[in-house]
Amino acid sequence: MSSLLRPLGIGRKKQQTGPHDAKFKWRFIDANAFIHNGTLKLVEVADFQTLDFVAISYAWSKNMLEWRKWILSLGPDQKADQVPSNHPASEDMKQFHLFFTVVSFLVSVQGRSLFWMDVLSIDQNSQAEKEFFVLNMGSLYAGASVTHAYLTGSAIVAMSSPELHFPIWETRAWTLQEFILSKDVIFCYCFTDDVMRDINLLKENGSSSRLPSTTTELRTPTLDRYSRSSSTADKSTFVLEIGAKKVTCTFEREYMGLSLSSYLKNDMFGPAMNQVIGRSTMGKMLLGMRHEPSKTKVITTSMMLLSGRKSTVPEDMMYSVLGLLELGDFKVSYDVGFEEARMRVFEALKPDNLAAVLGTDWGCHQETANKNNDSALPRIIGSEPTIGIVRNVTTSSAIYTRNQGTRITSRKETFRLWKDLARTQSSSTAVVRATLGSQSSRLMVMFCASVSDTPEYATIPTSAIPEEDIRPVILSGESRLSDEEYFNKDTKYDKVVQLIELGVCSHHALFPNPGDEKYSNHTALLTLECEEPATSVDSSGCLVNRGTVLILDASALSSPVTVHTVL
Structure with a gap:
């Protein structure tokens, strides 16, 4: 290596x-x-x-x-x-x-x-x-x-x-x-x-x-x-x-x-089945990473796996990967707490390295008392790793500063995102979680269509959107729906969102229906689901991140590359 x-x-x-x-x-x-x-x-x-x-x-x-x-x-x-x-x-x-x-x-x-x-x-x-x-x-x-x-x-x-x-x-x-x-x-x-x-x-x-x-x-x-x-x-x-x-x-x-x-x-079909499958997936990820001459993949995968680990000293959850993040001149300080250490590390990251780690933590948008908490940054503590994703291409650059949030140089487009239990892919949620190594995070299967390409998709019934324009997505349900709400037919989830492109990925999300084989190992798009702030006080053109969304069977967005600030 x-x-x-x-x-x-x-x-x-x-x-x-x-x-x-x-x-x-x-x-x-x-x-x-x-x-x-x-x-x-x-x-x-x-x-x-x-x-x-x-x-x-x-x-x-x-x-x-x-x-x-x-x-x-x-x-x-x-x-x-x-x-x-x-x-x-x-x-x-x-x-x-x-x-x-x-x-x-x-x-x-x-x-x-x-x-x-x-x-x-x-x-x-x-x-x-x-x-x-x-x-x-x-x-x-x-x-x-x-x-x-x-x-x-x-x-x-x-x-x-x-x-x-x-x-x-x-x-x-x-x-x-x-x-x-x-x-x-x-x-x-x-x-x-x-x-x-x-x-x-x-x-x-x-x-x-x-x-x-x-x-x-x-x-x-x-x-x-x-x-x-x-x-x-x-x-x-x-x-x-x-x-x-x-x-x-x-x-x-x-x-x-x-x-x-x-x-x-191992007891493959026992109570620890998800953990066994997740560990197997993790082993494959590590193997590929150690033989992959790509700094981006090493950094991205490392930050994914770190979110499933623990340290005795809270600050070490960030300091333990300083060598991987190429922070050889970082000022190490203890007794500052995890949140402060996290902010200092992300502020010190080079633009290309910060761009690589965005979206690696699918325990999305966890509110904290810290008003400078940028939800676009990985949480690391208290989250589950999503490890079946390999980032092939990332956003070009990103810079984090506390008074501005994360400025991402990338593409942004408008999508309609909705829940549809009638589609066969929805029933594969448990398989998706196990395959992507997640045990407690509520990963869910939903669907989307581009409103930027076809503006009328924002208002017509989802059943009227042509099948060829609908893409399955995998997203974290932490700030959206509980499992009970997701599987309740009377609970609706249908909204128009801004998706900021984080990178093109290959994935290992398995669906049980043979008709969905094209999604079993394909190119996907990793994005942040964003929306305008609830109040105009903190708007200033900024967006609020609501979590990571993986669009299956999708190529890169076609909109121009611009700078977006995410809080």
Whole structure:
């Protein structure tokens, strides 16, 4: 992937000076020193560009900062073998210590020594240092020789754990950028006890033959012995023995965007069906994006997927993708809240990058107390990703300023938009939601016709509009209709709206009726549904966004390109 992203400059910018013009050294952990000597050795460098190191991508766990405090308190000759049992958080600390041992072991056994892991590589007590490294995370993961991604976070789980089907790693904001910008990704897992045979059976697609293994005596302060199955450079399984405890760890390189959990059987028709289908769609999107030499697609898809993720610190919902958004000189500040961080990021975006992200969040028009809240901007928090859309062409440019809203250089035309339950496509709403990866957002199927092309379509009965001029649309129902209202035949939805073109897309919206196959995978138009403000006080020629509308089987609008301001 590096060959694709390097020319685009995503995450590859020269390291910038951090907050307050301070520049901090990069700290790397010596895996061999920990595994063989039981000591924590940190190596500091001013520039990592020529360094051969592993970046660790995982999710934080309870009381891991207490573990950090303890291990950093040890002297250079003290062995990090026993977590203090009298500590109030000793059990959590022991679990994380075991996880850290696995991390160090898998780095070492793959022939490398140095790795970067934020819990130790960043001074968690220095706000200025954290802000500096947050700004440079994109460069760090892009510069790593390989990234080890722990899909169950820092937990050591049973083989039956539901986290293997729906990994916590896929729900965290920071791991999105870490995955996208990495040159090479190895998926890593930690399991309780010795489950080597079960894993080997999965990897051999159910073969009953047991793969041979070898046992190596190590006898170090952190590890007694380990067993290794027959393996290749792409995948291997180990059983580590530490005192009376056994833990199985396995790794494999990504294949078609899939990991070990793809081998496991999912309940496709159970209560989590939509989530399973959505995750499959997400995997396809990520695969296409990582092999797509288009900065626009990388940025657009990333912002779509980010809306379905979470962060411990609210501001990190925006700061976690600064590398993807090419904001290498952004001023990172915490204690400002998500909404303020969101506004600052969008104000700082380059016009082409801002144009790419508009319309990526289909949890449309959520009113907030902030009078400067621009509903044309993605919400990110509290929304569901709509991930079955690939933006092929975007609007030419957009600029956001708080006193003006988002100025979009694009086309605008007038459409009539209505609900029609008599049409067969309307019954496919549930399928559309599942296929587009949305679980709670009320995506709906409606219909539209261009009033700009045929003005009389604004007033005649919709049944009189010729079939060839009617286009199905998929839109968010958050600010329009509830499910009950949508499926109630007596509830009407019929209005004339302004649609501002955001880009030409390909989509994966499936309709069950064979007669609608032309809509199953076709070119579509992504737009914002806008209307004049309810009052004239804030009009000034501006429009109010009511949500994203995807017009299926549609080419670009034919009106002239002009500048439109959306609030």
